[in-house]
Amino acid sequence: MWVTAVxxxxxxxxxxxxxxxxxxxxxxxxxxxxxxxxxxxxxxRGTPWRGDLVWTIDWxxxxxxLVGPLVAGFAAVDTVRLSIGVRDLPLRGWRxxxxxxxxxxxxxxxxxxxxxxxxxxxxxxxxxxxxxxALAVLTQIAILWFFVGLGVLIGRxxxxxxxxxxxxxxxxxxxxxxxxxxxxxGLLYGGAATVPRMGYSYSAAWLGIQLAAILTxxxxxxxVRPAWGRSRLRLAALSALGLLLAAGASQVFAxxxxxxxxxxxxxxxxxxxxxxxxxxxxxxxxxxxxxxANHLLALFDAAQVNGYEGFVPDAVEEAxxxxxxxxANTGPFYVTSDALAGTPPTLWEVTINLVQPLHCKQLQxxxxxxxxxxxxxxxxxxxxxxxxxxxxxxxxxxxxxSLDPSDAERIMEKFRTCxxxxx
Amino acid sequence: xxxxxxxxxxxxxxxxxxxxxxxxLLAVALTVTLIWHNxxxxxxxxxxxxxxxxxMAAVPLLLAxxxxxxxxxxxxxxxxxxxxxxxxRGFSHAMIMAAAxxxxxxxxxxxxxxxxAASMRNALFLSSLALLGxxxxxxxxxxxxxxxxxxxxxxxxxxxxxxSPYGLLMSPSVLPAQIAVGAAxxxxxxxxxxxxxxxxxxxxxRSAERKPPKVLKQVSMTA
Numbered sequence: 001m002w003v004t005a006v007x008x009x010x011x012x013x014x015x016x017x018x019x020x021x022x023x024x025x026x027x028x029x030x031x032x033x034x035x036x037x038x039x040x041x042x043x044x045r046g047t048p049w050r051g052d053l054v055w056t057i058d059w060x061x062x063x064x065x066l067v068g069p070l071v072a073g074f075a076a077v078d079t080v081r082l083s084i085g086v087r088d089l090p091l092r093g094w095r096x097x098x099x100x101x102x103x104x105x106x107x108x109x110x111x112x113x114x115x116x117x118x119x120x121x122x123x124x125x126x127x128x129x130x131x132x133x134a135l136a137v138l139t140q141i142a143i144l145w146f147f148v149g150l151g152v153l154i155g156r157x158x159x160x161x162x163x164x165x166x167x168x169x170x171x172x173x174x175x176x177x178x179x180x181x182x183x184x185x186g187l188l189y190g191g192a193a194t195v196p197r198m199g200y201s202y203s204a205a206w207l208g209i210q211l212a213a214i215l216t217x218x219x220x221x222x223x224v225r226p227a228w229g230r231s232r233l234r235l236a237a238l239s240a241l242g243l244l245l246a247a248g249a250s251q252v253f254a255x256x257x258x259x260x261x262x263x264x265x266x267x268x269x270x271x272x273x274x275x276x277x278x279x280x281x282x283x284x285x286x287x288x289x290x291x292x293a294n295h296l297l298a299l300f301d302a303a304q305v306n307g308y309e310g311f312v313p314d315a316v317e318e319a320x321x322x323x324x325x326x327x328a329n330t331g332p333f334y335v336t337s338d339a340l341a342g343t344p345p346t347l348w349e350v351t352i353n354l355v356q357p358l359h360c361k362q363l364q365x366x367x368x369x370x371x372x373x374x375x376x377x378x379x380x381x382x383x384x385x386x387x388x389x390x391x392x393x394x395x396x397x398x399x400x401x402s403l404d405p406s407d408a409e410r411i412m413e414k415f416r417t418c419x420x421x422x423x
Numbered sequence: 424x425x426x427x428x429x430x431x432x433x434x435x436x437x438x439x440x441x442x443x444x445x446x447x448l449l450a451v452a453l454t455v456t457l458i459w460h461n462x463x464x465x466x467x468x469x470x471x472x473x474x475x476x477x478x479m480a481a482v483p484l485l486l487a488x489x490x491x492x493x494x495x496x497x498x499x500x501x502x503x504x505x506x507x508x509x510x511x512r513g514f515s516h517a518m519i520m521a522a523a524x525x526x527x528x529x530x531x532x533x534x535x536x537x538x539x540a541a542s543m544r545n546a547l548f549l550s551s552l553a554l555l556g557x558x559x560x561x562x563x564x565x566x567x568x569x570x571x572x573x574x575x576x577x578x579x580x581x582x583x584x585x586x587s588p589y590g591l592l593m594s595p596s597v598l599p600a601q602i603a604v605g606a607a608x609x610x611x612x613x614x615x616x617x618x619x620x621x622x623x624x625x626x627x628x629r630s631a632e633r634k635p636p637k638v639l640k641q642v643s644m645t646a
Contacts, residue, residue: 066575069574159444
């Protein structure tokens with residue numbers, strides 16, 4: 001078998017080398033720092049990511065601002081330390097101290113990242129999966145490799161004392177410069193989302209290009225190494241080639257089509273009935289949906305009892321980051337990050353989302369709506385909440401009187417059909 | 424002539440150890456200060472910093488490590504540990520500290536908005552951490568506590584009060600108490616770093632040599 005032959009050829013040397021580096025480097029400390037940061041980041045802000053697959057994976061990389069420089073710094077320090085004695089030997093292939101450190105760090109961090117992502121996905125327990133999510137996790141691993149590569153690159157050239165700080169500062173600079181989601185230089189953007197991701201799914205083509213670009217960068221960084229003997233020309237040639245590769249990779253990445261996330265085709269698939277009104281919500285939000293159901297049920301009951309039947313929509317559907325499902329017959333509701341973090345939704349917030357016509361083109365225009373629009377919006381909302389809980393409007397800061405059923409339903413009808421005079 | 428000799432000794436103390444590393448970090452810090460003294464960091468990737476962080480409040484990151492690496496402990500026992508050796512260590516750290524302070528004053532003089540208080544507070548706390556890291560783990564690792572402190576300050580919530588990581592390193596409002604505590608920490612860290620507790624690569628005199636010779640003792644007894 002040729003596979004076995006290749007493995008034999010790689011021989012025990014590679015394995016023993018990796019084992020040696022794992023034992024004698026600061027890898028364990030680096031992994032502890034990375035895991036500590038990851039755990040602290042995941043537990044932050046009431047863990048609202050639970051249930052949402054894309055958000056769970058994307059939330060993790062918030063910690064990269066610390067993990068990235070940490071990994072780069074440790075990789076640099078270990079490259080400097082473990083290169084002593086073999087730095088100037090003309091060894092080929094992976095038989096360099098820096099390749100040994102890079103390979104060991106890369107494999108270990110990838111394994112730790114995979115295990116950690118598996119654990120948080122198990123905790124998150126999303127009801128729906130997406131094959132492109134695997135690519136997103138792979139890209140996050142490649143981002144970790146980028147920091148390893150950066151540290152190893154610095155470690156090849158830096159004096160012993162400055163290796164760590166130089167790599168850590170450069171890692172921080174890379175995080176600052178290359179993780180902006182809106183910029184074409186966001187090569188190291190791995191999600192880092194603090195807003196919900198409902199309604200988005202990963203764009204596999206974009207992630208694939210990002211992955212390829214980062215791997216090309218890694219190859220470029222691997223090329224640039226101190227010359228053997230007096231061969232400065234070789235160093236210059238390899239550095240030029242590395243720069244060329246890196247420039248090419250960033251150009252291809254900048255021209256990548258679309259964005260990292262695209263609007264998901266999967267809508268709110270869990271459906272039921274509230275006081276006879278059919279409603280649908282995202283199964284990812286099952287754990288907090290009860291709070292919304294209670295408010296909606298109370299609102300519909302109160303409207304029917306008090307003679308405001310026109311308030312009750314024919315159907316209710318959950319809004320996401322990319323869709324606002326309001327129209328003449330459908331009323332939307334929106335699950336906030338606060339609700340996902342454990343704060344129950346307020347009656348006012350649920351009601352105003354049901355009333356305000358965000359689906360109308362007039363509201364999506366640049367021009368702000370007239371003051372009369374806000375007065376009517378708050379009046380209708382207060383009219384409805386007053387039937388359920390008279391204190392809700394005052395708690396939200398509105399002190400006007402309730403409207404008559406005919407006035408209120410007329411405004412509501414105009415809102416739903418977008419025939420209201422917004423200007 | 425004597426003054427020249429003192430100057431030469433000081434220069435030798437600085438040059439013999441980590442001052443080259445310190446000078447390169449100081450040079451980077453000074454360059455950043457001269458170019459971006461008015462700059463602010465609005466966001467680091469997707470994390471928005473509100474209020475924004477002045478560049479001059481991040482420069483102490485470099486200065487702290489420069490201070491910590493300004494005296495590298497000996498790895499081979501070639502010198503004796505005595506008050507002069509320890510004073511030389513303290514001298515190196517203090518000199519680079521003074522240079523770092525000058526960089527911060529230059530930044531404040533150039534900047535439109537006052538940044539000295541925040542940058543000084545950050546420099547005091549971060550250099551304490553860096554000095555402790557250098558004295559207990561080695562100068563190669565001085566960056567580690569600095570990075571961890573700064574990273575956790577970025578990641579931690581802004582409403583943790585003046586003694587949280589955010590309040591100590593990111594917040595634009597500086598309390599006099601923070602400066603006082605920072606200065607006390609920095610002074611004690613400087614003493615610890617000068618004392619060089621866990622790097623005892625010093626020549627040790629044989630115990631017999633340290634004791635006064637027996638003959639002298641007898642002489643003193645008879646006299």
